[in-house]
Amino acid sequence: MLLFRTLLIMALWLATALASPYPLTLTDELGYTLTLTAEPQRVVSMLPSHTETVCALNGCLTLVGIDDFSAGVPNTSGLPTLGGGLFGFNLEAIVALKPDLVLVSEFGELAGALRQAGLTVFAGSPQSFEDAFSFFEIIGQLVNRQEEAAQLATSVRAEVAEVAAAVAGRTPPTVYYELDATPFSVGPGSFIGVLIAKAGGQNIVSAELGDFPMLDPEFIVSADPEIIVLASHPHGESAATVAARPGWATLSAVVEGAIIELTSEQVDLINRPGPNLGAAVRLLASFFHPDAF
Amino acid sequence: MLSDPAALSTATAPRRLPLSLPLLGLAVLLAVIGLAASVGAVPISLREVVGAVWRGLTGELSGPLDTIIWQLRLPRVLLAALVGGSLALAGVAYQGLFRNPLADPYLLGVASGAGFGASLVLAFSATVPLLAQLGVPLVAFICALAAALLVTVLARQGGGLPLVALILAGVVVGSILTAATSLTMLAAREQAAGVLAWLLGSFAFAGWAKLASALPLVLVAAVVIWLSHRALNLLALGEEQAAQLGLPVEAFKLLLIGAATLATAAAVSVSGVIGFVGLMVPHAVRLWVGADHKRLIPLAGLAGAVFMVLADLLARTVIAPSELPVGVITALVGGPFFLAVLRRSSLRQREG
Amino acid sequence: MLCAQRLTFRYGRTPVVADLSFSLAAGEVLGVVGPNGAGKSTLIRLLTRILSPDAGMVTVAGRELGSLSRLELARIAAVVPQAAGLPDGFTALELVAMGRTPHLGWLSQPSRRDEAITEEAMRRTDTWRFRHRLAATLSGGERQRVVLARALAQEPQLVLLDEPTNHLDLSYQAELVALIRREAQGGLAALVVLHDLNLAIRACDRMLVLNQGRLVAEGPPAEVITPALLRQVYGAAAEVLHPPGLGPVVVPRL
Numbered sequence: 001m002l003l004f005r006t007l008l009i010m011a012l013w014l015a016t017a018l019a020s021p022y023p024l025t026l027t028d029e030l031g032y033t034l035t036l037t038a039e040p041q042r043v044v045s046m047l048p049s050h051t052e053t054v055c056a057l058n059g060c061l062t063l064v065g066i067d068d069f070s071a072g073v074p075n076t077s078g079l080p081t082l083g084g085g086l087f088g089f090n091l092e093a094i095v096a097l098k099p100d101l102v103l104v105s106e107f108g109e110l111a112g113a114l115r116q117a118g119l120t121v122f123a124g125s126p127q128s129f130e131d132a133f134s135f136f137e138i139i140g141q142l143v144n145r146q147e148e149a150a151q152l153a154t155s156v157r158a159e160v161a162e163v164a165a166a167v168a169g170r171t172p173p174t175v176y177y178e179l180d181a182t183p184f185s186v187g188p189g190s191f192i193g194v195l196i197a198k199a200g201g202q203n204i205v206s207a208e209l210g211d212f213p214m215l216d217p218e219f220i221v222s223a224d225p226e227i228i229v230l231a232s233h234p235h236g237e238s239a240a241t242v243a244a245r246p247g248w249a250t251l252s253a254v255v256e257g258a259i260i261e262l263t264s265e266q267v268d269l270i271n272r273p274g275p276n277l278g279a280a281v282r283l284l285a286s287f288f289h290p291d292a293f
Numbered sequence: 294m295l296s297d298p299a300a301l302s303t304a305t306a307p308r309r310l311p312l313s314l315p316l317l318g319l320a321v322l323l324a325v326i327g328l329a330a331s332v333g334a335v336p337i338s339l340r341e342v343v344g345a346v347w348r349g350l351t352g353e354l355s356g357p358l359d360t361i362i363w364q365l366r367l368p369r370v371l372l373a374a375l376v377g378g379s380l381a382l383a384g385v386a387y388q389g390l391f392r393n394p395l396a397d398p399y400l401l402g403v404a405s406g407a408g409f410g411a412s413l414v415l416a417f418s419a420t421v422p423l424l425a426q427l428g429v430p431l432v433a434f435i436c437a438l439a440a441a442l443l444v445t446v447l448a449r450q451g452g453g454l455p456l457v458a459l460i461l462a463g464v465v466v467g468s469i470l471t472a473a474t475s476l477t478m479l480a481a482r483e484q485a486a487g488v489l490a491w492l493l494g495s496f497a498f499a500g501w502a503k504l505a506s507a508l509p510l511v512l513v514a515a516v517v518i519w520l521s522h523r524a525l526n527l528l529a530l531g532e533e534q535a536a537q538l539g540l541p542v543e544a545f546k547l548l549l550i551g552a553a554t555l556a557t558a559a560a561v562s563v564s565g566v567i568g569f570v571g572l573m574v575p576h577a578v579r580l581w582v583g584a585d586h587k588r589l590i591p592l593a594g595l596a597g598a599v600f601m602v603l604a605d606l607l608a609r610t611v612i613a614p615s616e617l618p619v620g621v622i623t624a625l626v627g628g629p630f631f632l633a634v635l636r637r638s639s640l641r642q643r644e645g
Numbered sequence: 646m647l648c649a650q651r652l653t654f655r656y657g658r659t660p661v662v663a664d665l666s667f668s669l670a671a672g673e674v675l676g677v678v679g680p681n682g683a684g685k686s687t688l689i690r691l692l693t694r695i696l697s698p699d700a701g702m703v704t705v706a707g708r709e710l711g712s713l714s715r716l717e718l719a720r721i722a723a724v725v726p727q728a729a730g731l732p733d734g735f736t737a738l739e740l741v742a743m744g745r746t747p748h749l750g751w752l753s754q755p756s757r758r759d760e761a762i763t764e765e766a767m768r769r770t771d772t773w774r775f776r777h778r779l780a781a782t783l784s785g786g787e788r789q790r791v792v793l794a795r796a797l798a799q800e801p802q803l804v805l806l807d808e809p810t811n812h813l814d815l816s817y818q819a820e821l822v823a824l825i826r827r828e829a830q831g832g833l834a835a836l837v838v839l840h841d842l843n844l845a846i847r848a849c850d851r852m853l854v855l856n857q858g859r860l861v862a863e864g865p866p867a868e869v870i871t872p873a874l875l876r877q878v879y880g881a882a883a884e885v886l887h888p889p890g891l892g893p894v895v896v897p898r899l
Contacts (some may be wrong), residue, residue, distance in 0.1 A: 584734025
């Protein structure tokens with residue numbers, strides 16, 4: 001009796017392990033249900049964070065096309081870029097590639113148009129910190145690399161925890177993160193806001209202002225942040241232009257020279273909730289607590 | 294507001310308006326400026342405000358609160374007043390020129406020109422350092438003037454500037470530039486929010502420098518418009534009758550367009566495209582004090598200034614310390630205001 | 646006072662006013678009649694330099710029209726335009742006062758004398774009593790008198806009236822004609838374009854009959870208005886009656 005039960009359990013376990021996860025049915029963020037009958041061999045990614053995730057899960061070789069903004073992701077050179085910049089998306093080129101799976105964001109009309117063309121589309125994008133991890137899992141499911149996905153999640157969390165540990169106990173400096181010169185900043189609930197907190201910074205923007213508030217400069221001046229991060233630098237703002245703003249010359253950050261001018265690669269890194277968010281947190285922490293990194 | 298309908302229907306006596314209305318208006322403006330300087334995202338007591346202004350004037354600023362009042366808030370409030378007055382004056386000029394209360398300062402492409410210039414700088418500063426050096430206000434100003442010039446050149450027919458041709462040319466140039474601005478926003482998508490915010494108008498980074506750059510231009514334009522008050526009255530009779538009364542109509546039109554464009558371009562280049570003020574304020578003031586430009590011009594200028602200071606005050610206090618674009622406030626507040634003015638004037642006409 | 650010689654104006658190829666010569670003396674009322682399209686309104690525009698003639702010459706007060714500046718011309722000649730739509734928002738007084746503009750510099754203030762002249766013009770046209778009424782509240786006749794007052798306020802030597810009695814009630818028409826004649830007696834030269842023949846006969850000392858831009862007849866109304874002329878110019882069959890003391894009366898035959 002015992003032997004029979006053991007054999008049965010082993011058989012069941014074996015069956016589960018050997019069982020194919022396909023056909024796979026998932027519902028995406030637009031409420032659409034898609035079915036994959038086999039592991040996708042030809043994947044098109046129309047969002048940089050998806051591209052990064054697919055590559056981080058060792059799926060880079062399955063990519064047959066990416067969007068314009070994904071062009072900087074490592075190991076994707078040579079892939080055709082299918083739009084996303086000035087002239088919209090190149091629908092025909094995407095269809096011509098005969099992809100098994102297309103990863104797009106839920107915004108805009110691309111998802112609907114591709115579905116109408118008969119393609120299998122997953123529409124969704126990570127917007128928040130936790131979203132990034134959920135999407136490791138989702139994409140892992142889609143491309144049949146669940147183990148890699150779990151590992152990725154673990155290692156990224158570990159990286160974040162490592163940074164958090166390094167800054168633990170240190171007084172967080174007050175930070176003003178400038179998205180652009182209007183001025184637009186980030187709230188603590190946004191993805192970047194969470195990164196700032198994890199990196200040991202204290203955002204001068206509080207939660208009730210929302211995720212992307214347009215600030216009154218008076219408020220920034222009176223908050224007198226210790227550090228100013230210029231994500232607006234790639235578009236012309238610099239320590240010099242900030243110091244020239246009326247009333248800003250006497251700010252601590254200006255006087256102390258604590259103005260961080262981000263390059264556009266750094267801006268991209270911080271903007272994308274994806275596999276590199278650990279590096280993003282580390283980057284920010286290196287600005288906020290330079291002596292610890 | 295006016296009025297006693299009975300007085301109107303007997304009409305042997307002049308309308309009862311306080312004689313020194315412009316003085317009254319000036320007093321109101323100063324009071325409103327004082328109010329706006331005392332209120333803001335950062336709570337500062339009235340005593341500190343007064344002290345800060347005093348210290349600013351004597352050059353002995355000390356501390357962040359002084360900085361906020363003298364470097365940020367006061368110039369911002371004054372710039373709002375300047376821009377509001379400037380747009381209202383330009384509106385009076387255009388409404389007098391086109392003999393149409395629906396005319397506004399943005400008819401001849403100034404706003405779309407400025408918007409396009411600003412979008413160029415905001416979008417391409419990274420790749421074209423020259424744009425960053427020139428800065429948004431200067432490029433916006435140049436593009437605004439260029440657009441108006443283009444419109445005037447396109448509308449020229451037989452040595453004159455027919456009004457219909459001006460309007461059509463304005464529409465054409467305006468649409469082209471608006472499309473170009475949209476294209477620019479698409480090309481630099483991360484900056485789209487910034488361009489949009491600029492287009493909706495803001496006094497966020499006012500500063501004394503911007504004030505000093507806009508002031509002389511607006512003053513010149515204002516003087517020209519004021520001196521044209523009699524000519525504008527004549528123009529209300531129609532171009533033919535105005536000419537028969539001695540007005541050199543074509544030359545005057547050119548002068549007026551030049552002055553109004555200068556005022557509008559100066560305003561828009563430092564504050565973005567704030568709608569409604571140039572359209573509504575002259576119209577409302579005309580309904581109140583009549584069409585005589587001698588009275589209309591100074592009062593519209595003052596009313597525009599007051600209105601803009603209050604609109605900016607609302608924009609930066611309603612969701613403080615976050616801000617709404619000022620153009621949103623002027624549209625939302627101004628719409629119902631205009632309805633009230635309209636209804637009151639049609640009531641008056643029925644009784645009179 | 647006013648002398649036109651071989652005045653010609655073409656719109657494209659079509660002559661609207663062709664080879665027109667006439668003169669007008671001070672104190673005289675000259676009527677201009679003719680069917681629609683005869684060129685009457687164009688004539689006034691030519692005389693005030695809104696349009697430039699293709700040929701011919703006009704002298705006003707001894708000076709050639711082309712040599713006068715807009716302002717100088719406005720001090721000599723005033724226009725009472727057709728169906729004057731007055732702008733809202735101005736009072737009658739403000740509108741009449743605009744007539745003083747040619748005599749003011751652009752920068753100077755109206756003087757006591759200006760105000761007196763404005764008042765005088767309004768009293769002579771019986772518009773002073775509603776001087777503070779807004780233009781929008783005036784009747785057609787009142788409006789027309791305001792426009793006439795404005796023309797008089799210009800202190801002109803010559804007044805050009807373009808169908809001033811259109812859309813007016815009978816009593817207003819008579820009033821206006823009487824006004825014009827009274828002013829002429831005071832030395833004003835008046836050229837009046839009129840649509841209504843009978844009114845024209847009563848209004849003017851001499852008459853010009855235009856047809857398709859050409860001068861067809863000229864002279865005192867009694868001489869000029871004959872059934873033959875009416876048939877030729879208007880293509881209408883009409884009787885001309887001569888009741889004693891009234892001057893000719895035109896009665897169209899149905």
